[in-house]
Amino acid sequence: MTRLNVLDSSFLIAENRETPMHTGGVSLYSYPKGVDKRKFLNGLKEILLAGTDLRPMFNQRLSNNLLSKANLTFSWEQDQDFDIEYHIRHSALPRPGRYRELFALISRLHSTLLDRNRPLWEMHLIEGLAGNQFATYLKTHHCMLDGVAAMHLTDSMLSASNRGRVNQSPLSLEAWEHYKKKNLATRKAVSASSSDIKSLADKLTEQIGSGKNLAQAVMKYANVWLGGNPALNAPWHAVPRSIISSEVTGSRRFVAQSWPYQRIRAAGRALGGTLNDAVLAMCAGGLRRYLLQSGALPNKPLKAMVPISLRVEGDLESSNAVGFIVANLATHLEDPGERFTTIRESMLAGKELYSGLSAGEAELFTQIAMSPMVISKLLSLEKALPAFNLVISNVPGPKKKMYWNGARLDGIYPASIVVHGQSLNITLVSYGDQLDFGIIACRRSLPSIQRLLDCLEDTLSEMEEFAGLV
Amino acid sequence: MTRLNVLDSSFLIAENRETPMHTGGVSLYSYPKGVDKRKFLNGLKEILLAGTDLRPMFNQRLSNNLLSKANLTFSWEQDQDFDIEYHIRHSALPRPGRYRELFALISRLHSTLLDRNRPLWEMHLIEGLAGNQFATYLKTHHCMLDGVAAMHLTDSMLSASNRGRVNQSPLSLEAWEHYKKKNLATRKAVSASSSDIKSLADKLTEQIGSGKNLAQAVMKYANVWLGGNPALNAPWHAVPRSIISSEVTGSRRFVAQSWPYQRIRAAGRALGGTLNDAVLAMCAGGLRRYLLQSGALPNKPLKAMVPISLRVEGDLESSNAVGFIVANLATHLEDPGERFTTIRESMLAGKELYSGLSAGEAELFTQIAMSPMVISKLLSLEKALPAFNLVISNVPGPKKKMYWNGARLDGIYPASIVVHGQSLNITLVSYGDQLDFGIIACRRSLPSIQRLLDCLEDTLSEMEEFAGLV
Numbered sequence: 001m002t003r004l005n006v007l008d009s010s011f012l013i014a015e016n017r018e019t020p021m022h023t024g025g026v027s028l029y030s031y032p033k034g035v036d037k038r039k040f041l042n043g044l045k046e047i048l049l050a051g052t053d054l055r056p057m058f059n060q061r062l063s064n065n066l067l068s069k070a071n072l073t074f075s076w077e078q079d080q081d082f083d084i085e086y087h088i089r090h091s092a093l094p095r096p097g098r099y100r101e102l103f104a105l106i107s108r109l110h111s112t113l114l115d116r117n118r119p120l121w122e123m124h125l126i127e128g129l130a131g132n133q134f135a136t137y138l139k140t141h142h143c144m145l146d147g148v149a150a151m152h153l154t155d156s157m158l159s160a161s162n163r164g165r166v167n168q169s170p171l172s173l174e175a176w177e178h179y180k181k182k183n184l185a186t187r188k189a190v191s192a193s194s195s196d197i198k199s200l201a202d203k204l205t206e207q208i209g210s211g212k213n214l215a216q217a218v219m220k221y222a223n224v225w226l227g228g229n230p231a232l233n234a235p236w237h238a239v240p241r242s243i244i245s246s247e248v249t250g251s252r253r254f255v256a257q258s259w260p261y262q263r264i265r266a267a268g269r270a271l272g273g274t275l276n277d278a279v280l281a282m283c284a285g286g287l288r289r290y291l292l293q294s295g296a297l298p299n300k301p302l303k304a305m306v307p308i309s310l311r312v313e314g315d316l317e318s319s320n321a322v323g324f325i326v327a328n329l330a331t332h333l334e335d336p337g338e339r340f341t342t343i344r345e346s347m348l349a350g351k352e353l354y355s356g357l358s359a360g361e362a363e364l365f366t367q368i369a370m371s372p373m374v375i376s377k378l379l380s381l382e383k384a385l386p387a388f389n390l391v392i393s394n395v396p397g398p399k400k401k402m403y404w405n406g407a408r409l410d411g412i413y414p415a416s417i418v419v420h421g422q423s424l425n426i427t428l429v430s431y432g433d434q435l436d437f438g439i440i441a442c443r444r445s446l447p448s449i450q451r452l453l454d455c456l457e458d459t460l461s462e463m464e465e466f467a468g469l470v
Numbered sequence: 471m472t473r474l475n476v477l478d479s480s481f482l483i484a485e486n487r488e489t490p491m492h493t494g495g496v497s498l499y500s501y502p503k504g505v506d507k508r509k510f511l512n513g514l515k516e517i518l519l520a521g522t523d524l525r526p527m528f529n530q531r532l533s534n535n536l537l538s539k540a541n542l543t544f545s546w547e548q549d550q551d552f553d554i555e556y557h558i559r560h561s562a563l564p565r566p567g568r569y570r571e572l573f574a575l576i577s578r579l580h581s582t583l584l585d586r587n588r589p590l591w592e593m594h595l596i597e598g599l600a601g602n603q604f605a606t607y608l609k610t611h612h613c614m615l616d617g618v619a620a621m622h623l624t625d626s627m628l629s630a631s632n633r634g635r636v637n638q639s640p641l642s643l644e645a646w647e648h649y650k651k652k653n654l655a656t657r658k659a660v661s662a663s664s665s666d667i668k669s670l671a672d673k674l675t676e677q678i679g680s681g682k683n684l685a686q687a688v689m690k691y692a693n694v695w696l697g698g699n700p701a702l703n704a705p706w707h708a709v710p711r712s713i714i715s716s717e718v719t720g721s722r723r724f725v726a727q728s729w730p731y732q733r734i735r736a737a738g739r740a741l742g743g744t745l746n747d748a749v750l751a752m753c754a755g756g757l758r759r760y761l762l763q764s765g766a767l768p769n770k771p772l773k774a775m776v777p778i779s780l781r782v783e784g785d786l787e788s789s790n791a792v793g794f795i796v797a798n799l800a801t802h803l804e805d806p807g808e809r810f811t812t813i814r815e816s817m818l819a820g821k822e823l824y825s826g827l828s829a830g831e832a833e834l835f836t837q838i839a840m841s842p843m844v845i846s847k848l849l850s851l852e853k854a855l856p857a858f859n860l861v862i863s864n865v866p867g868p869k870k871k872m873y874w875n876g877a878r879l880d881g882i883y884p885a886s887i888v889v890h891g892q893s894l895n896i897t898l899v900s901y902g903d904q905l906d907f908g909i910i911a912c913r914r915s916l917p918s919i920q921r922l923l924d925c926l927e928d929t930l931s932e933m934e935e936f937a938g939l940v
Binding site for chain 1: 487551553556559560561562563564565571574575578582585586588595598719720
């Protein structure tokens with residue numbers, strides 16, 4: 001029995017029918033030249049089904065004791081009736097098998113809860129895509145994997161060569177140990193998190209007493225309410241209402257698209273910022289256009305929560321290890337240059353806040369700053385009092401083109417989580433020379449979210465034009 | 471706002487993640503000769519999507535007031551954001567597109583809850599079946615339709631001729647009014663049910679006082695506990711435990727098969743009973759074989775709840791109008807003749823109980839006899855105290871071969887509900903010269919339920935042999 005820590009547990013506590021807490025990854029692959037497509041896909045399925053000794057949590061279920069029934073504490077235990085055929089699923093698209101049909105299927109698959117009586121994951125092999133492609137959709141509960149951990153999993157089944165073959169299941173303990181040995185020195189994570197809520201309180205008292213840096217960081221946040229630092233943004237502070245802030249229903253709409261890494265980086269550099277600043281500016285401008293078209297742009301700027309990884313290099317064990325910065329998206333500004341500058345300054349102010357902290361302090365700070373969020377989720381206050389408008393998350397993926405037993409990986413598109421008050425999530429993965437955007441939205445709150453893809457492209461063009469690049 | 475009656479509401483109150491309360495209907499069709507399959511299917515989809523003024527409950531959602539949030543009373547209200555594209559879904563099967571792949575898809579679709587923020591139905595058009603077939607899967611919440619009502623809906627989109635065309639949506643109010651006018655005189659249902667639990671109690675007092683017949687029927691049930699009538703079976707009385715009586719999880723396995731009506735009727739006649747007796751004997755023998763193979767046959771006979779329709783001829787308005795008989799399946803008896811006789815006698819005793827009652831009294835009697843079930847569902851007592859082992863339901867379907875705009879309907883397979891303590895449900899529809907069996911089971915409780923199909927066939931052969939028919 002492994003007890004889940006507070007952050008991991010919070011994803012279970014906050015979950016209900018309207019706000020499932022799983023994330024998904026959609027991967028597009030090209031079949032190797034000249035293969036029999038059906039045989040090839042069945043071969044991959046065989047490899048996935050063959051896994052017996054799986055890595056932790058992939059063959060474990062939540063223990064069904066009284067405390068977990070009351071949503072108080074959770075532990076993992078071996079699933080004695082583990083049935084891998086339940087988890088590995090073969091799906092298909094109706095003709096003509098465009099991305100549109102793929103997005104419709106992913107939207108539906110992402111809208112349903114995982115079965116808490118079983119290990120909290122599903123893997124779909126999806127055939128029927130037009131052209132020479134197939135897709136996978138991996139759905140895992142956020143309590144067992146965060147974005148970076150999911151990316152390690154994807155990595156572990158891939159090779160950098162089209163001649164590479166991995167014939168053990170990517171979910172097997174063997175594959176995982178092999179991957180860990182090959183790629184990273186295993187170190188135990190520096191973890192300030194604790195096993196249950198009571199001892200978190202003890203830890204906080206204990207560590208804040210000796211943590212001058214931490215106290216200063218908390219003070220800086222408090223100062224935001226007093227108007228002390230206009231560039232720094234804090235959760236719950238000056239968050240405008242819009243259709244993005246609505247109460248969500250259980251159904252989702254998923255869309256995705258890739259952009260060239262070079263295009264976005266060049267725009268960012270020309271405007272005096274980082275790649276990530278450019279990504280945020282692209283999302284900000286895209287949202288501004290989308291909301292203007294919907295007649296729903298708020299007067300005050302939208303605020304985005306931007307997760308930053310607190311994962312210590314070599315930590316492959318933690319399920320979740322993230323901090324965050326609140327970015328001012330400056331969606332009220334028409335001028336793309338002013339918008340970019342405002343976004344950049346808010347990111348710098350947020351980074352500065354974390355810069356004086358050790359890894360352990362940073363994790364603890366995140367828990368302090370976020371703990372009202374966990375509580376407000378419990379009390380369903382988010383609809384009235386959102387901490388920010390949406391999450392925009394940038395997850396580093398493989399740097400080179402990768403292959404799954406000869407099939408080229410063409411893109412990795414994340415489908416993340418929406419909650420009450422935040423009916424949209426944009427998560428992107430950097431992969432090779434491209435950035436893969438995955439957008440998930442509450443289907444009822446946000447009309448025709450596929451329009452946002454055009455809005456993102458239009459904004460990138462606008463930025464390029466403004467910077468004199470085209 | 472239309473208030474739901476007690477029986478309809480009970481399906482909402484008893485619902486949770488492990489026990490969804492929707493039913494499904496899988497229909498198999500053959501494409502008309504020579505059509506472009508893709509165009510034909512898209513044409514059907516267009517007709518379904520074109521519905522605007524839909525029949526009641528297909529464009530209504532549960533009102534979201536405090537009483538319904540507390541699971542106390544429910545009402546229907548117009549869904550102001552009705553989005554038909556959410557409900558009409560295009561799905562596909564992976565190759566080779568056998569019934570096996572169809573059953574896997576239906577199993578998954580049937581395992582997920584309907585979205586209570588929207589009208590409680592989904593309709594899937596499913597392509598990719600081998601041969602010349604396609605399928606539909608209609609999922610509706612039991613609080614809005616029972617089996618007979620669902621059959622009327624299916625009927626309303628079909629023609630008895632392959633040249634018949636219905637170009638209005640089968641879900642439209644127009645199609646429904648037309649169907650009602652054409653097929654049946656509309657009469658308001660005789661309804662003893664009332665609008666909430668409090669007034670049900672008043673009604674009971676009021677009616678039992680003047681209902682001698684009813685009091686006698688209740689007395690007969692009470693007498694079962696005293697050993698007064700060995701043939702009559704009552705809920706909760708002498709229900710054996712087996713793997714069928716387990717606590718269920720949320721995932722389902724669906725299988726289906728057709729048998730010739732004539733074969734089953736001939737076996738029933740030769741053994742001195744009705745078609746329905748023969749169906750029950752086939753299920754009983756099939757279950758005996760299946761449980762023997764699993765090493766899990768209980769010493770005492772399994773008890774099946776057999777719903778009987780209390781729908782007054784011409785009543786197209788009631789969502790639910792069913793009574794029930796508890797059948798002794800005599801699964802402890804090896805001899806097929808003795809087993810048949812025991813089943814038949816228990817059915818006769820059950821029918822005799824209802825024979826003295828008027829339609830209103832019968833409905834009220836059902837509510838009295840079943841009310842502990844509603845309560846035990848609420849208290850999750852079913853695992854410890856099941857009212858019976860499973861439901862075996864026989865729903866009358868179209869008598870002639872039917873067509874949907876030229877596509878021949880090849881079979882109608884129901885997927886019903888399982889609850890804690892009853893991890894299996896067998897529902898069949900009579901259609902033309904065949905009986906279509908749809909079997910739904912908790913995937914975790916019952917291993918390899920597809921074996922039950924062979925067990926049913928083996929039992930029918932055994933009955934034929936015993937009766938000297940082969």
